[in-house]
Amino acid sequence: xxxxxxxxxxxxxxxxxxxxxxxxxxxxxxxxxxxxxxxxxxxxxxxxxxxxxxxxxxxxxxxxxxxxxxxxxxxxxxxxxxxxxxxxxxxxxxxxxxxxxxxxxxxxxxxxxxxxxxxxxxxxxxxxxxxxxxxxxxxxxxxxxxxxxxxxxxxxxxxxxxxxxxxxxxxxxxxxxxxxxxxxxxxxxxxxxxxxxxxxxxxxxxxxxxxxx
Numbered sequence: 692x693x694x695x696x697x698x699x700x701x702x703x704x705x706x707x708x709x710x711x712x713x714x715x716x717x718x719x720x721x722x723x724x725x726x727x728x729x730x731x732x733x734x735x736x737x738x739x740x741x742x743x744x745x746x747x748x749x750x751x752x753x754x755x756x757x758x759x760x761x762x763x764x765x766x767x768x769x770x771x772x773x774x775x776x777x778x779x780x781x782x783x784x785x786x787x788x789x790x791x792x793x794x795x796x797x798x799x800x801x802x803x804x805x806x807x808x809x810x811x812x813x814x815x816x817x818x819x820x821x822x823x824x825x826x827x828x829x830x831x832x833x834x835x836x837x838x839x840x841x842x843x844x845x846x847x848x849x850x851x852x853x854x855x856x857x858x859x860x861x862x863x864x865x866x867x868x869x870x871x872x873x874x875x876x877x878x879x880x881x882x883x884x885x886x887x888x889x890x891x892x893x894x895x896x897x898x899x900x901x902x903x904x
Contacts, residue, residue: 694870694902696846697788698837699819700855701799701806703877706813708775709734712878715767716748719760725749734880739800739833739859769805777813778876784895785818791902796821798840798853798863800833837863854898861888872898 702708710730717727728748738744745752751760788795795818799806803824810816823840825832841848848868853860856877861884864871873891875881884891892898 693850694793694852695850696794696796696844696852698796698798698823698851698853700853700857700860700877701797701801701809703856703879704854704860704874705778705781705797705815706775706809707778707876708772709878711768711771711775715764715771716750718767719750719763720748723750731880734878735883737857737878739857765802765805772809773812778874778895780895781815784898785815787896787899789818793902795819796823798823798833798837800825800859802827833859834863834866837867841867852902858884858887872901 699705702712713728713730713733716733720727725748736744736747742752742757745757745760751757785795797806797810797819799822801809801824803822803826806824807822810819810822823836825836841851849870851867851869853864853867853869853871854874855861855863855871856874857879861871861873871888871890873879873884873888874895875884875891875893881891881893890901892901
């Protein structure tokens with residue numbers, strides 16, 4: 692069946708912010724006297740829920756300390772996010788899908804207010820009918836957000852395409868029963884993703900050829 696709706700992930704998929712996240716994490720690791728991580732390590736190990744990743748790198752991952760470190764992370768992200776650029780060819784593929792009359796929305800683990808602000812900053816509002824973000828700063832609740840949307844939409848699962856950059860996006864696609872494309876340019880590496888999914892792209896423009904099949 693023809694794809695009628697694309698649900699885009701935001702962080703790492705449309706905006707290139709993995710380097711910034713590693714920079715912020717290393718600042719936090721310094722404060723806790725822990726060993727810094729490389730971008731390669733991050734992309735091979737990052738996962739949702741983020742508490743699992745924090746545990747892996749020896750950062751606080753529960754209770755009050757996790758709440759506080761989540762606040763520090765988002766505060767620093769909000770201070771520096773404007774130095775991030777869109778992923779290469781983002782505008783090309785958004786325009787292409789719009790020309791194909793495919794509706795587009797964002798489904799993000801990011802806070803609703805933040806994602807709306809980011810999308811507006813990059814001038815992308817006209818491409819998205821709706822932005823679905825979470826109500827917290829811990830990157831929690833994306834699965835529930837997706838399920839709630841799907842239970843109230845007229846779209847069938849085989850009419851929806853999820854495009855993301857992490858294993859979490861694939862998990863959501865499988866939960867809904869829709870097709871998923873994973874980009875190798877974001878928060879998880881190609882080698883990591885290849886162990887779970889066989890449709891990976893290295894260029895957002897490759898989505899157009901996928902839609903022809």
